[in-house]
Amino acid sequence: MSFPTRFQGHFRLIVSVVVTAVQLPTVLWLCVRTRTPLPALVALGLSWPYLKRLTTPWHTPAPSRSTFLALGWWSACLVFDLLMLPAVLAIRAGLPEAAAWGLAAAVALVVGLDAALARPxxxxxxxxxxxxxxxxxxxxxxxxxxxxxxxxxxxxxxxxxxxxxxxxxxxxxxxxxxxxxxxxxxxxxxxxxxxxxxxxxxxxxxxxxxxxxxxxxxxxxxxxxxxxxxxxxxxxxxxxxxxxxxxxxxxxxxxxxxxxxxxxxxxxxxxxxxxxxxxxxxxxxxxxxxxxxxxxxxxxxxxxxxxxxxxxxxxxxxxxxxxxxxxxxxxxxxxxxxxxxxxxxxxxxxxxxxxxxxxxxx
Missing domain, CATH: 3.60.21.10 (Metallo-dependent phosphatases)
Structure with missing residues (x-):
């Protein structure tokens, strides 16, 4: 199955928009917590090497450390996005803020890395x-x-x-x-x-x-x-x-x-x-x-x-x-x-x- 060349740029753009949307809540939260733009720069550094090598849905970048880091980071961001509301509710219920956010971050990292490993x-x-x-x-x-x-x-x-x-x-x-x-x-x-x-x-x-x-x-x-x-x-x-x-x-x-x-x-x-x-x-x-x-x-x-x-x-x-x-x-x-x-x-x-x-x- 061939993938027309004229659509390759569109494919990369679509994926870029999706992964940006996935990362945005987590990155904004980190930037606010650290009061620096450093998390946004780290996210860009992890994502861009992977995105620039995308061509078609079937020809994605070969396995490498940068590929693993990008996929693990995106997966962790998605999980953390989903855990934000439960963390806020837990804090309002009396759980210490550091414990709530720390638990959410730990779960997100573990699940994100496991998702990227994809071991049967x-x-x-x-x-x-x-x-x-x-x-x-x-x-x-x-x-x-x-x-x-x-x-x-x-x-x-x-x-x-x-x-x-x-x-x-x-x-x-x-x-x-x-x-x-x-x-x-x-x-x-x-x-x-x-x-x-x-x-x-x-x-x-x-x-x-x-x-x-x-x-x-x-x-x-x-x-x-x-x-x-x-x-x-x-x-x-x-x-x-x-x-x-x-x-x-x-x-x-x-x-x-x-x-x-x-x-x-x-x-x-x-x-x-x-x-x-x-x-x-x-x-x-x-x-x-x-x-x-x-x-x-x-x-x-x-x-x-x-x-x-x-x-x-x-x-x-x-x-x-x-x-x-x-x-x-x-x-x-x-x-x-x-x-x-x-x-x-x-x-x-x-x-x-x-x-x-x-x-x-x-």
Whole structure:
């Protein structure tokens, strides 16, 4: 996906206006408290090196100390902005002023730095499936999603996530789309990194919309060359003892390549199904066809949201299925917040994640 040159200046201007608005309340408060313009100069010094290197939403400055400081500072400012009113109310309720503002500043710094680091957290969930064979009780599926390998997510970082999953001795690993950011530059890198995935019954991949921002056929060939099973509107049967599990994958919805009927066409009667579908909006269709578990991504949990309240995030502009585990009737959906990012590599209230879902008899 190209980004017209004439819009690059506009993009930089829009981002500059947004980050200025985010910083303004905190910077003004600091200037008043210190009675100097020094906080404004510090904010400019942290922000400008990052802003001047912006070109498009997908080509943001590569990871560096200045990038980390800028993103951490902006995130801390946003959190402090939100804590200003509670701090004022606490002071009026009798809390010493120094304690109220000090606590607000400490929380803002901790949350801001954590948002800039964006280190994936391991989330474990249990999915109970009626009629699951005893041989599959306790079957563990690792999920990695929205890797977005590119300037912000180098091969070495993806390899570290792979190593972490490998250390869990999983039965199967699902990678649910958006493996790259865009273009051909990191196709071989992501294939090499994901090719290191190890699980008893293998690693399987479905594609997302970003995977078509390059030559997707080349990407698929590289993934398969490194031993990954790419499921494009098809499925495979995994056997464990006398039990079977049908693992299917559906192609990208944004380019209208998805075909759920084809993906489920070879499903044996009565065999539980795990569906890899990058876009969680396919869940109602999967539920209608009796799919027991759908694994999705795409939303990033919004990347910006209210901690602990999954409905209050930017992902609500995309879908009702924003993050985490959902259940409707006998069908489950897990929406992974993803390990990587698009745009500025920062997450606030929507931490990156690796997931492990354990199947249990219902």
């Amino acid at each position: 957290r391991l989330r474990r969930r249990t999915v109970r499936i009626a009629g699951l064979a005893p041989e599959l009780d306790g079957y563990r599926i690792g999920q990695l999603s929205d890797v977005h390998c590119g300037p912000q997510v180098p091969e070495s970082r993806v390899a570290a996530w792979v190593k972490r999953l490998n250390g869990l001795d999983l039965d199967l690993v699902a990678v649910t789309g958006d493996l790259i950011t865009q273009g051909p530059s990191h196709v071989e890198a992501i294939a090499r990194a994901l090719g290191g995935l190890r699980a008893k019954d293998g690693a399987f991949v479905s594609l997302g919309n970003h995977d078509y921002y390059t030559d997707a056929e080349h990407l698929v060939r590289e993934l398969e060359r490194h031993g990954l099973g790419v499921l494009r509107n098809r499925g495979v049967v995994v056997a464990r003892g006398g039990a079977r599990l049908y693992v299917a994958g559906v192609d990208d919805t944004w380019t209208s390549r998805d075909d759920l009927e084809r993906a489920l066409a070879q499903r044996p009667e009565g065999v539980p199904t795990v569906l890899l579908a990058h876009d969680p909006d396919l869940f109602p269709q999967a539920r209608a066809r009796g799919v027991e578990l759908t694994l999705s991504g795409h939303t990033h949990g919004g990347q910006l949201g209210v901690p602990g309240v999954r409905r209050l995030s930017l992902a609500r502009f995309l879908t009702r299925w924003t993050a985490g585990l959902y259940r409707e009737e006998r069908s489950w959906l897990y929406v992974n917040r993803g390990a990587g990012t698009t745009g500025p590599p920062v997450r606030l209230g929507a931490p990156a994640e690796l997931a492990v879902l354990t199947l249990r008899r219902g």
